[in-house]
Amino acid sequence: MSPMAEFTRDELAGLLREADGVLDRAHSLSPLLDAARPAPALHGVAPLPDAAGWLIPPGAVHWPERLYAHAELDRLPESRERIRSYLATAAVVGTLRAKAQHAAPGFFGRLFGGPGLAAARQSATDLRSRLEAPDFQALDRDVRGHLSVAGAATQLQTRGVHLQAGSHGTPEHLIAAARGAFEDAVEHQGLIFTQYDATRQAEVLARARALRHDPNSEPALRLGAERLLTALTAERAQILLRQLPVDALRTATSERLRFTGLDTIGVNTVADVLASPPGMLTQVHGIGPQTARRLRAAAETLRREAVATHTTGIGDTPTAAATGLVRVLAHFDRINDLDEIQRARRRRILACSEWVPAAPGLWDVALTGETARWAQFTDDIAWADAHREILEPAGSISVGEQTWDDYLSRPAHYQALLATLLDLEVEGGDDLTADVLDRIRSLRLDQTHLTDLHLRGYQSFGARFALVQEKVVLGDDMGLGKTVQALAAAAHLAAQGQRRTLVVCPASVVTNWERESRRFTDLPVYRAHGGDREEAVAAWADTGGICVITYDGARTTGVPAPDLLVVDEAHMIKNPSAARTIAVRALIDAASHVLLLTGTPLENRVAEFATLVGFVAPQLITNGMSSMSAADFRVRIAPAYLRRNQADVLDELPEKLEQLDWIDLTPADESHYAATVRAGSFMAMRRAAMTTPDAVPAKLERIREIIGDAEEAGRRVLIFTYFLDVLDVLEADLGARVVGRLSGAVPPAVRQSLIDTLGSAPAGSVLLAQITAGGTGLNIQSASVVILVEPQLKPSIEAQAIARAHRMGQTSNVMVHRLIGDDTVDERMLDMLAGKTRLFDAYARPSESARVHDAVDVTEGQIAEAIIAAERERLGYAV
Template identity: 45%
Template sequence: MDVAAGPLRGEPLREAIEAGRDLAAVAGRVRSHRAALRADADRAASSLRARSAIVRALGAGTWRVLPLSRGDDVLLGHLGAWASAPEVDPAGESLLHRLDTELPARGDLAERLLGLRRLVLFGRRREEAERAATWLLEQRRGWGGGMRSWLDRLDARTREPVLPLPVTSALHAGVGLTDALDLEGSHREVLPARAVAGLAELVPPLAGVISSAAQARDRAEAAGEAAKDSQVAALLAQMPVDRLREATAERLRVGALEEAGVRTVQQVVEHADLAAVPGVGPVTAQRMLGAAHTLRALAHESTTLRLDPDDRTPQATELLVRLHTWEVLRQAARADDVVGHALSLQPLAERLGPDATHLAVVGDAPVVELLGIVEPVLEHARELRAAVDGVAAADPWEDFTDRPALYFALLSELGLVEETGTYGDVPDDVVEATRAQDLDDSLLRVSLRGYQSFAARFALVQRKVVIGDEMGLGKTIEALAVLAHRAAEGGRWFLVVAPAAVVSNWVREIAGKTDLTPRRLHGAAREEELARWRREGGVAVTSYGTLGALAEGLEGFELDGLVVDEAHYVKNPRALRSRRVGALVRRTQQVLLLTGTPLENSLGDFTTLIGYLQPELLEGMGDSPLEFRRRVAPVYLRRNTEDVLVELPELVEVEEWLELSAADEQAYLEAVGSGNFMAMRRAAFESGMASAKLAHLLEFVAEAEANGRRVLVFSYFRDVLARVAESLPGLVFGPLTGSVPPAERQQVVDDFSAAPGGAVLVAQIQAVGVGLNIQAASVVVICEPQLKPTTEWQAIARARRMGQLHSVQVHRLLTEDSVDERLVELLGAKSRAFDAFARVSETAKSAPEAHDLSEADLAREVIAAERARLFPEGTDAPG
């Protein structure tokens, strides 16, 4: 074909080339705009995806949470711009590509056929130009109509600005966030960031609290060793250097050391170079240093770590801080569910910046359930932060004096306080089974001493036991540990039977030291609480007196655990309350009988308790104390204070023997003459200020007040207490008698404990023998001998118990040539009988007949002896 004469030249071709270039420019703008939109959207998606967090809450749901801040409105705008861009299918994308790339290239080739250039165009190049021209002329026929309109619409969007979108619209379908981030879930919501305020700051410490608690334990243990080392150093600093001779069989010349100013063993330990001391060669120096380290090792082995408020060394202070920190972190870590949720929230906390204003949440469960997880985590985390801050701000010694039992429990757990009598008299096979028993303390809020943990595990292994630990060792918390373990296993219904005076105390202990729910089945609301307990479970607490009224509600009801407190209250098997308790014991698998005085007047009292549990243990038993203890050992655990509380301050007991004043003697003669035993016992106080006992008592109180000590004054008799209270100067609380309601008794004790040093609590000895803790006092005065040794032991133990920081002085006021002498004589036998049958820390030597003496027998014997002494045959008694 002659090109010059054909359609491949001239105006038609020129128009086709120009039209093609116009289309290519539009397609190029559209392609460039769409590429920019997509790149911006991809960058926005990548940035937002990096900040999103997945929260997987066990048993609740899974959510992806995206924190959004003010600057994110631009990113959302980019996502929205791309999401709202007209959709172009693959064919359209291919067309845009061809228009953008092929049209300009073919136009350039075809343009060679125009003008003078065509005259020099030959061969292959001319063929390429002709093919391009032909293609352009053919394609032009399709460039109008729908394609042009479609391209113009796309081109129009290139002139629309990309506008920021409010973050509150992040999850709107038109924004495209959920598609860009592959967010799946039917529950979607944008929340204000204040809904999780504090999460970023508070959650990480809570999420890491388990490892933090482990580290805190290690630091506390190291601080304990450092405190013990400082005590050893103080001991060696007072040990003269000539003690080195005692640590080695060789003769050491220590005179050279003394001349060089090295006068103590600690100075030898610390000396940089003993061989440089004149007169001490290398060999001698090595022997001296070896001897010093031997003494140091022995001192370390024999030293019991003590925390003394009167000796606040830096090491002891550091130990208290470390112990307190460990306890705070450990208690926080015990909330497994909350800590678990904190761990699931940690990815979100790590991505929550300080500028976050909103949260875009998408999940498979309602968003309100996520907030239901967040709220308790934040509450627990705030409590943890406040507690940790409190450790730093508090005076460690003040906290120690407020809660010494806690600190000693922690020391015991770290092995820094030795407990030698943990196993009591329990047989070896039972000990091994007990040690192998796990104890779930997840529902306890307090730490157990080693011996307390053993008691709880012993009860779990043996099922039905008597816990006869001495007063002050924590039988209540041992029982609660058992109930908490059973509750963690799924148990729901527990019952505590106790004297009315301590029902309130049990309710307080359950609420304060466990996560169990106390139910007070005592008083006006007992029926409502009984119904609630039957319906919902918990630890029901009732009194011996109320137990009968609840019998119908308890009939046929299976208990998961039964605790009988002060179990010597049911020592008489014929008493109605004993029969009721016995029936409960028989149909309950887990039973703890608690008593610090299993043997009061007769061996029969003790055997009654054993008979409730395993009567077969007593079959065919003789009257040997050793045989008795061997028989009951599988179900009876008793530890004495001195055996396990090695940190307990000294107990100083003094018998203050006084002469009766003239007035006292006259009152006493009249009482003996009338045969009135009780009048004989309190005659020494009848004369008021003329009484020798009262005068001596006033001296004690004055001295105690001068030393800042609180005083307990005990008597059996109310009129004696009234006379004492009237005569004492200063701050006096009481008299606390049996007629004071239990709740008021506790309030009196609380007020006394909070009073400044020098205060006096006057109390009837039998009214405080059960349940009340009065370790604020460190001076105890007993106005007259009691008819049961256990009554005095109980009263003293109310002051000298775990948590007491000061030595306890016990002063017994006794008068010569009176009933006091006879009682002290006769009661000694009862005390020895208790040691033989009930204590496990001493060898039994007493004969069984030494303990069987009733109070009535005692009174008759004393009266007869005193009448015989004061009124020989033929002499008339006064009155």
């Protein structure tokens, strides 16, 4: 302890002022030691899409008050340690100062001071010793310097915090401090900071906001469509609930429910339960309040499930919601003049207008590594500024009263509009590399020569895939519009000066290609089939356009090299040594662009599938591909093969209800069938259940029943069989119900007219078809009941046949009946063909699967031999 000294009042006053200065400096220093520095508050900072960064308009960040002061202190050596030492000393100084303030009393204070005066004088003496100590004097000088630097930094911060160097003269280390603080606020380090003049952006986004609020604009129509689709779903749920009996409530709860007596108050369905107040339900004897609550809770569960299980299909019933939705889509059709790239740009801009502030001026931008997204944003703004019409108000449009009839005449067009409006499009191509995807997505499809065609997103993608990759296999599921994708590619090439498109297809679909080409393009169309095919080919070679020729025509006619070669039902050239394959292969090699179309690229063997790919991309084929795993195989061929399945891209497709109709043969049927087995005739065995002599076969009886049900339900029927004599039986028995018969003997033009006749025929009408003639390439959406009289040797043939009706443009649920004779060749075929379906699913569909080898395949001859042997053994005949 220092020797105690006496102090005059002036001396004490000076000492206390000096101590107060220390305490004041300590008070100023204390906030600079905060362990948790406050982060900037973000007000109006807009995140860029896909986590690409942040837009920072002026004034959008509220910076911490001492941001620059902290940054300056961080640069001074040991500044934090010196400040902590100073604060520790200041705490002692504060204590001494409080005791020392009475160390210089007046006369009576000195006279009667006693021990208190002595203590005060000792505190004053100690205080002076601490303040005058050389170490503290040095520490005090350092701290005064720190405070001076911090004060200057704080003064500089009042003129603004900057993230970029400029005329403001902010030092680089303070700019770095601000950037670091922003990174802490958004929890993302390593950002790239730049500046951006938002003046043009502010004007573009102002127009986008105005368009968003325009009642005739796409955003408003989209909201209307979503509302009406929700209402349509509710309507369908209500219809379903009206069809469910009350005992269906058992499936929705584990509680015990009582239904007896509900019919006496008119409650017969789940919908009735929902419509009945609890007090009404309790009027039934045995139903109390608790049971009534349970009944209504179970009914509500079923209602929620019914609403949750919905599609975007508009359907075929003109309810208020359905007709309203169609009118919205007709309106959208009138104002929609953008291609997919333009539409995507405008939608991105409209989305930005919801969350990007409107302030003009110089903005800061903080970017993550996703600089491409920032480039897209600025490019979109520049594009919208250069194309002002894109954001112009749509204006009022009058939609006619016949929109529902128009929808029924072209439902696929309206469903495509709905998918576009609600942004439900799926592209596919998941196995493609990023650079290929970028090239496909950046290609603007020239639709100058397309007419009356609104491409779905996946269809546009398919056409662009073919154009970018040049020679490909398009293996889309049946019914997804491979034809229009090919026509879109042809129209694009024609607009670029590559005018000659050659379509090679089976004779059965020549007319369909000719009609679709004329309907959806304005290009010249030449039918090179029949006696005038040489002249048609010559005219096409001279003028360009689309030439449709059969496989035989391509083999026997001198056809010049096309710009685009389209090969329909391309699985027909899977045999490399066949004459038609050789002819088509020459055209493939000569054409600059090739599109092989097939919904069934793999029917029997993986090697055949690989052969098709090898025609267009031989560099992808290697030895041993047949033994590759399914996943590796698909990745290998992805650059040349694109497939999308119905379930992936057609959410609106009506339900397909498939059932096996097991048929008990009559005694006469059994006797006839046994005779065919005894004779060992596989084809006779397959059709025996329909050709029983002098009796009505059981299968025919079932067909009559199905047609009767279809008539009552307002449906038309499509019946497939492999056998001509079965067609004879059906035609003779069904009489006037039959509007026509499709077989290999019917010319293609007549086939289309029969399909047109079915479209206007009454309910219960029937179109008969030999499955090898009517099962491919035709659109028969007017039928919604399909009967397969007997199983086929290739599952793909059945799938193709069903897809004639269950395809884009179908508005009704499709009922599929497979007639299976019990304990007959039909049942044996079902078992033995299951492996073929698994093979296709593994290699040709984009789904993961276990390794499947060619050894799984069973040839048609092997199937026949095995089944004949099994049936002869079952019926007791010698093998």
